[in-house]
Amino acid sequence: MKTKTAEKIDTKPKACMRTREQYIEGLRTMRRNLYYRGRLIDRDDELQMPTLNVMGTTFDAAFDPELKDLCTATSHLTGNTINRFCHIHQNTDDLHRKQNMTRALCRKVGFCIQRCMGIDATNAVNAASYEADKLNNGNTEYHKNFIKWLTNFQNNDLVGCCAQTDIKGERLKRPIEQTDPDMYLHVVERKSDGIVVRGCKLHISEASIADEILVVPTRALGPDEKDYAVAFAVPADHEGVKQVLSIHNFRPREHFKKGFSGGYTDSYLIFDDVFVPWDRVFLCGENDHGGMCALLFALFHRHSYSGCKPAIGDVMTGLASLAAKHNGIRKTGHIREMLAEFIKITELGYAAGYTASAMGKPEVYVPGLGSVPYGPGSCIPNSIYANVGRCLTGEAVFEEQEMLCSIAGGLPATFPNEADIMNPELRPLLEKYLNRNPGASVEDQIKFWMLYIDYSCSGFTGPMNYGNYHGGGSPIMEQIAITSQYDIKLRENLVNYIAGVEELKPGTLTKI
Numbered sequence: 001m002k003t004k005t006a007e008k009i010d011t012k013p014k015a016c017m018r019t020r021e022q023y024i025e026g027l028r029t030m031r032r033n034l035y036y037r038g039r040l041i042d043r044d045d046e047l048q049m050p051t052l053n054v055m056g057t058t059f060d061a062a063f064d065p066e067l068k069d070l071c072t073a074t075s076h077l078t079g080n081t082i083n084r085f086c087h088i089h090q091n092t093d094d095l096h097r098k099q100n101m102t103r104a105l106c107r108k109v110g111f112c113i114q115r116c117m118g119i120d121a122t123n124a125v126n127a128a129s130y131e132a133d134k135l136n137n138g139n140t141e142y143h144k145n146f147i148k149w150l151t152n153f154q155n156n157d158l159v160g161c162c163a164q165t166d167i168k169g170e171r172l173k174r175p176i177e178q179t180d181p182d183m184y185l186h187v188v189e190r191k192s193d194g195i196v197v198r199g200c201k202l203h204i205s206e207a208s209i210a211d212e213i214l215v216v217p218t219r220a221l222g223p224d225e226k227d228y229a230v231a232f233a234v235p236a237d238h239e240g241v242k243q244v245l246s247i248h249n250f251r252p253r254e255h256f257k258k259g260f261s262g263g264y265t266d267s268y269l270i271f272d273d274v275f276v277p278w279d280r281v282f283l284c285g286e287n288d289h290g291g292m293c294a295l296l297f298a299l300f301h302r303h304s305y306s307g308c309k310p311a312i313g314d315v316m317t318g319l320a321s322l323a324a325k326h327n328g329i330r331k332t333g334h335i336r337e338m339l340a341e342f343i344k345i346t347e348l349g350y351a352a353g354y355t356a357s358a359m360g361k362p363e364v365y366v367p368g369l370g371s372v373p374y375g376p377g378s379c380i381p382n383s384i385y386a387n388v389g390r391c392l393t394g395e396a397v398f399e400e401q402e403m404l405c406s407i408a409g410g411l412p413a414t415f416p417n418e419a420d421i422m423n424p425e426l427r428p429l430l431e432k433y434l435n436r437n438p439g440a441s442v443e444d445q446i447k448f449w450m451l452y453i454d455y456s457c458s459g460f461t462g463p464m465n466y467g468n469y470h471g472g473g474s475p476i477m478e479q480i481a482i483t484s485q486y487d488i489k490l491r492e493n494l495v496n497y498i499a500g501v502e503e504l505k506p507g508t509l510t511k512i
């Protein structure tokens with residue numbers, strides 16, 4: 001006979017990390033709603049495998065002796081050990097660890113690690129849902145809904161993507177002014193058991209391999225735009241959700257195998273009158289907090305870029321240095337200049353993110369009020385430093401490409417196809433004429449240039465550059481955030497004091 005104690009639910013903290021195999025097995029059970037080139041594909045379609053290999057790395061890392069301390073965390077809700085990508089930042093150390101985890105894992109896969117959209121969206125919704133309930137004097141349960149959802153998300157080690165970017169239609173018009181009201185996702189019906197939403201979110205990275213889609217608003221919203229102030233989560237195969245995919249894989253290789261094979265996907269997510277039950281709704285009609293949720297996702301995501309862009313900078317620096325070596329120009333002055341430029345962009349981006357982590361607080365910037373407490377106490381990176389870092393690295397994307405192009409010469413544009421190199425008649429001739437560096441085997445040189453082509457002169461390069469430039473918001477958006485939040489008046493006071501126009505104000509010398 002069972003004792004009373006034995007019947008109690010076990011509440012002892014436990015480890016809640018899945019393996020990559022368990023994660024992929026879970027995806028196999030999902031409804032088919034992925035469209036690629038006009039046909040429905042499975043989540044484990046061969047074309048998705050490179051992307052799954054990248055995401056799988058986030059699961060492996062939680063068990064990797066070298067990475068597990070960085071890539072796991074203790075849930076503030078349950079005390080369970082969870083994958084850090086499911087964690088809510090409790091303090092500045094968590095922000096440092098997210099940045100360092102992102103850089104480490106992006107180094108491992110040589111590109112975007114793909115799981116940061118989920119952690120950034122959950123952290124934004126965590127704060128905004130809490131504040132919306134406060135505004136509604138306890139008449140809504142958004143935060144309770146979110147915590148219930150988050151507990152399941154953490155305990156089952158789920159992958160979240162973030163659907164923020166709307167179609168936006170006529171760019172200079174607000175959502176309510178659009179000719180077609182569906183240009184921004186909005187609530188079309190409120191029912192007793194949930195809401196019905198319509199619209200389309202685009203460029204949504206890794207939605208095709210996510211378990212859950214977190215939907216948040218794109219922009220600031222007026223009191224007349226309450227239907228657009230909606231945040232919720234649905235499974236990625238939810239009834240009524242259609243995904244139209246772009247798949248960006250590195251070029252496959254037959255003979256010259258790579259150390260890591262990755263890729264990524266983006267989806268148009270069409271919400272065709274989708275029903276969302278209330279317990280999955282985290283904001284509905286609170287326009288101020290809808291706008292704040294949009295800003296917060298962008299802020300957390302720009303902070304994530306201070307981990308991923310430096311890792312991509314690490315790859316770019318390695319590419320530049322090795323290309324210069326293989327071309328025999330490594331010791332020239334202009335190569336030194338370019339390498340210094342790569343390192344400056346990479347490490348200033350990292351340093352800005354490090355400072356944003358170190359200065360993190362449970363506060364947000366509100367125009368006219370400055371920095372004010374926001375959310376249930378979870379930690380938010382400093383906005384100025386997260387934005388300047390992201391802006392610097394985003395604007396540098398094409399400069400970095402220009403330097404890669406300059407160092408390589410024309411080789412990447414006309415490099416022989418792998419099948420030609422493997423043709424027995426051509427192989428000795430091509431190996432002879434592809435050999436530029438007596439210090440390296442021709443096989444290693446071929447492998448190197450094939451990778452160089454992936455990063456600088458391929459069908460992968462274009463979408464990669466666009467993502468590195470626009471992801472988390474275009475540089476123009478960061479410029480707006482920086483100039484509207486930075487204390488420019490303090491700098492004016494400083495100059496007026498030196499010029500003898502006015503007295504120094506308290507704090508002008510010491511405030512950062």
Ligand SMILES: Cc1cc2nc3c(=O)[nH]c(=O)nc-3n(C[C@H](O)[C@H](O)[C@H](O)COP(=O)(O)OP(=O)(O)OC[C@H]3O[C@@H](n4cnc5c(N)ncnc54)[C@H](O)[C@@H]3O)c2cc1C
Pocket residue numbers: 117161162163164165166167168171172173202203204205206266463466467468470471472473474476
């Ligand atoms: C590869 C990739 C992956 C991405 N992943 C995600 C993701 O996972 N989730 C997600 O939510 N989003 C994602 N994004 C979207 C990204 O955040 C947006 O691309 C970015 O915010 C810019 O929006 P947009 O593409 O609509 O361009 P637009 O905003 O249309 O910008 C085009 C131009 O118009 C200008 N412009 C736009 N509006 C105005 C205005 N009102 N006044 C003056 N000028 C204006 C811009 O400054 C820019 O010069 C991704 C994008 C890419 C490229």
